[in-house]
Amino acid sequence: MIENLDDALARAAVIIKDPALIRRIVLSGRQRTLVPPYKRIDIRPVELKGVIYLQVVSHDGKQDFTKNYLPDQFLLVDLVRSGFGNIVVENHEVELSIRITKSGAAQVSVQTASNSKSSASNLSHDRRKHRLLGENEAIFKELGISDKSGKLKPSRTDKFLQVNEFLKSIDHVLSEELKSEKKIAMVDLGCGSAYLTFAAHQYLKNRGFDVTTTGVDTRDDSRAKNTEIAQRSGYSGAISFVAAEISAFPKQQADITIALHACDTASDDALAWAVKSKSRIVLLAPCCHHDIQRQLSDIPHPFGLVTRHGILKERVGDILTDAIRAQVLRILGYRTEVMEFIAGEHTPRNLMIRAVLTGAPAQKRDFEELDSLIKQWGISPVLIKQLESEIETRRHRALS
Ligand SMILES: C[S@@+](CC[C@H](N)C(=O)[O-])C[C@H]1O[C@@H](n2cnc3c(N)ncnc32)[C@H](O)[C@@H]1O
Numbered sequence: 127m128i129e130n131l132d133d134a135l136a137r138a139a140v141i142i143k144d145p146a147l148i149r150r151i152v153l154s155g156r157q158r159t160l161v162p163p164y165k166r167i168d169i170r171p172v173e174l175k176g177v178i179y180l181q182v183v184s185h186d187g188k189q190d191f192t193k194n195y196l197p198d199q200f201l202l203v204d205l206v207r208s209g210f211g212n213i214v215v216e217n218h219e220v221e222l223s224i225r226i227t228k229s230g231a232a233q234v235s236v237q238t239a240s241n242s243k244s245s246a247s248n249l250s251h252d253r254r255k256h257r258l259l260g261e262n263e264a265i266f267k268e269l270g271i272s273d274k275s276g277k278l279k280p281s282r283t284d285k286f287l288q289v290n291e292f293l294k295s296i297d298h299v300l301s302e303e304l305k306s307e308k309k310i311a312m313v314d315l316g317c318g319s320a321y322l323t324f325a326a327h328q329y330l331k332n333r334g335f336d337v338t339t340t341g342v343d344t345r346d347d348s349r350a351k352n353t354e355i356a357q358r359s360g361y362s363g364a365i366s367f368v369a370a371e372i373s374a375f376p377k378q379q380a381d382i383t384i385a386l387h388a389c390d391t392a393s394d395d396a397l398a399w400a401v402k403s404k405s406r407i408v409l410l411a412p413c414c415h416h417d418i419q420r421q422l423s424d425i426p427h428p429f430g431l432v433t434r435h436g437i438l439k440e441r442v443g444d445i446l447t448d449a450i451r452a453q454v455l456r457i458l459g460y461r462t463e464v465m466e467f468i469a470g471e472h473t474p475r476n477l478m479i480r481a482v483l484t485g486a487p488a489q490k491r492d493f494e495e496l497d498s499l500i501k502q503w504g505i506s507p508v509l510i511k512q513l514e515s516e517i518e519t520r521r522h523r524a525l526s
Pocket residue numbers: 315316317318319320321322342343344345348370371372373385386387388389392395413
């Protein structure tokens with residue numbers, strides 16, 4: 127619903143009127159012509175010596191700055207005027223989101239506050255939940271996910287939870303597949319700032335494995351920074367980082383291949399790399415899906431009804447991409463599941479393809495299903511091109 131920005135802010139002010147009932151206020155993004163002073167600000171109530179303050183944590187992309195204000199010293203309007211484009215306010219009853227449009231109006235959505243939502247009060251609840259790697263783990267301090275005292279930084283909560291939930295998937299396959307192994311080689315493709323790389327390595331180490339880990343990313347600045355952290359934190363020799371395109375990274379032995387949000391077809395590159403390297407376990411949480419979305423023009427009847435809506439077309443593209451990825455893995459001898467690895471409020475990209483190499487033969491029907499889907503939708507998935515010779519070898523075997 128579009129409304130006047132002042133009206134929307136007046137509604138937000140009512141929701142946060144009683145500071146004790148605030149669950150969270152989050153400011154992020156930017157208005158079209160303004161540059162806000164921080165990337166994101168998280169605000170929640172804290173009680174200090176019996177007095178309620180609003181704790182304002184401002185994140186500039188590198189570090190958090192925390193200040194406590196008495197509620198009457200705090201003015202949401204001033205923060206919004208400083209240039210933020212997205213505002214979320216939530217109390218115990220309602221969550222109101224405002225997105226400031228190009229014309230300066232407010233696109234508003236209101237939802238009933240849910241107990242499952244990420245919020246200040248739930249954050250302490252989250253902290254009590256079982257995590258495979260706790261917030262006070264040394265590597266989380268080194269990576270800036272937790273502060274020096276080992277307390278999780280509010281602006282890093284989503285990343286901390288993403289990493290920990292990803293670890294649960296590793297744990298699941300580990301208990302089933304690699305429990306008798308001593309040595310494990312792991313590769314993280316599209317590792318970026320290596321939060322998951324370090325955390326997964328540390329977790330495997332804590333479980334008693336002798337693990338060697340390689341993080342791969344195109345960005346040389348990430349390689350340099352991650353290598354420095356590895357050296358500083360005592361991981362030299364055990365974790366190494368390479369600046370390379372995944373498709374150009376030489377194949378090597380990998381017990382576990384992981385990839386978290388490798389962009390677009392980099393996820394396909396990661397799957398192709400894992401298959402060609404005969405990785406025993408593949409855990410991949412894909413990111414944006416543009417390859418097939420771009421190819422959706424000749425829509426089979428009656429799905430035009432679905433794809434006439436932009437957002438639904440995008441989702442159909444996502445679903446086709448991941449369904450094809452899963453089927454290709456199945457054909458190539460992987461037992462494959464597709465699941466949500468984390469609740470959607472921590473990342474909208476919450477789907478995971480989890481595959482374990484069993485070598486099971488493919489059936490004629492597996493190819494028929496895949497071929498027919500591709501033909502009907504008139505698409506040419508990049509993963510199939512990358513793994514063409516492997517797929518054709520399996521097809522030949524299945525048909526002979
Ligand atoms: C969204 S970030 C995710 C980073 C990290 N896995 C995480 O979840 O925090 C995607 C990363 O993939 C890297 N990337 C994208 N395409 C790549 C490619 N073809 N080869 C290697 N890295 C790639 C980008 O440089 C970026 O660091």
